[in-house]
Amino acid sequence: MSLPLSAGPGSHSKRLMLLAAVLALAALAALAFWLTGPKSPAGVRPPEYRQIPVAVSVAAASVGPLRRDLHALGTVTPLARAVLRPQVDGELLKLHFTEGQAVAQGQLLAEIDARPYLAALASAEGELARTQALLDNATADLQRYRRLARQDAVAGQQLDTAEAQARAYSAQRMKNEAQVADAQRLLGHTRIVAPQDGRIGLRRIDAGNHVRADDTEGLATLVQIRPISVLFSIPETQLDILRQAQARAAALRVQAWDADDRRILDEGTLEALDNRIQAASGTVRLRARFDNADEALFPNQFVNIRLAVVQQDNVVTIPTAAVQYGSEGAFVFVIGEDRRASRRVLRLGPSNAGRIAVEAGLAPAELVVVEGVDRLHDGRDVLIVGQDS
Template structure:
């Protein structure tokens, strides 16, 4: 067993080895972080250099118009849609329209066999001639009886009976005339005409079919294409502003867009609002009218309606990307003459496409940072990119 005197030199050698290893580790670390010349990289910017310069894109705040719009989803609703039906029963002998054809009000669409109605008219006209002859004879007899009664040569009761017979024939004549008029009306109804101007849909009956006035489907459907209306909804909170404009007699433009809001379909104006609010949805219906000469709006088409409430002129506009949000609210970075930026609090308003209205805090013509603002601080130095510098004066 080794003595304590022998163990002490061993402990000393272990401590020496540990110190050497630690020195080697520190030296290796210094070598790892050293540059190629063997010198350690200094911390922070090189001596004599100023603050970091940030490359940014800029634009100028400009004046423009800011339309105040209200948007709602709606449906293209024709002002007139009529199912063309026959008013009489009979055989359909002729169809004069083509599917998809535009027809005018009063234009002949189809013909029903009128011969049975013409026969009835002739019968009633014959009965009228008979009753007219009887009436004339009865009136002549009444005139003779009247003279005899005045000479006390005939009892008054006979005269009264003859007068009653005259009135009876007069009633028969009126009845005959009414039946003739009805027969003529049936003949007129056998000619089916367009009740409104519009475009004809698909045909539902062909010639040779028996038509009844009780048929629900009818012959076809005519839809008025011009003018056309769009019925859309707005939240009830927006109704007072619209009503004030309407009651003041102002004309409020309405633009119809497609389902994706990518294509403008038609331009019209607001016609009226509904007379009550839908309590289940908290919305109100509005109707806008469109000329629709090009038939861009199709019945029952889903559209987005944009109502122009007012147009604010000469407001300050900047790209929405220039406005940053922070704990203290919205702000922009304004570039000074020495390419130093200052953080400017602003009050923003409406969004106009990719721009935003600045209600206060910025003047037209001032240069603001659009891209690269996330690396800036108040007082930072910037270098304006060449493409942005060329575009800024035209903004």
């Protein structure tokens, strides 16, 4: 009878060696496949930075008029300003306005107690009536004396006395008439009315107080709003340009801009030029007049003034933001049909309101770079992401 075979340590080692041989063969097969199999295409290298198109905003060169403006800082000044002061003494009975109200010329604004002035007027009129009666009697006597004098029935001295008496009463009547007129004037001052159209300010006194004719502060201040003016100054070096512009045009246009110089408030005309130069500052003062229909201009407001003195027609202009400066002078980057930037040196003229005239170097409708200039060089591809009008 035979005994069963038992697995010893030698058979376990053989199995491990067989497994290692299989793994080695698999690795060799994979290596052979990688070496002899089809090659994968080479990876595409990412483009370099200088090959990426630059995003830019452009604007087209346009043809049109270009004005030349004189710039100045101005102060809005009413054409008329009145402090409403009482002209007579008395109790302030009533105020007929509200603060900040727009009023019309002749509108009743305040009333002062008129009773003392009514009494004074009645007294003056009474004196005038008395004097008139005496004058009428003296005139009748004079006529009688003259008839008697022609008949030699009265002494010459009596006639002279009658004539003197009539002249005296006539003079007294003139005096009484003046007193009546003055009493009427004082009575009229008990009603304070607006001397012109305008807007009234804050009141300085309330009804019920006693006011006096010598009060300097007044009841309130009335300023004319429409129309209104702006006072400003320009250097004396610009006076010649201004005088030449005045010779060419009867009325020069003036624009008033806000303090930030971003929004136009109103447009008017130059009204007056001062007759002398301020020696201390070397400037000359001017006044511009504005309709101020929407009351955008307010008294004592600071505004930026643009006075148009020269206008050129049919001028090629571009935004001033497109112009760069280098060793060769002013230049721009022009974008061609191939969407590439080319550096172009220009000869520039005057500028105004964000645009500058091009005298040479650029044709109408050519595109110039406005934003993104700092990343450009000659021949660089661009991507247009915006175009200004």
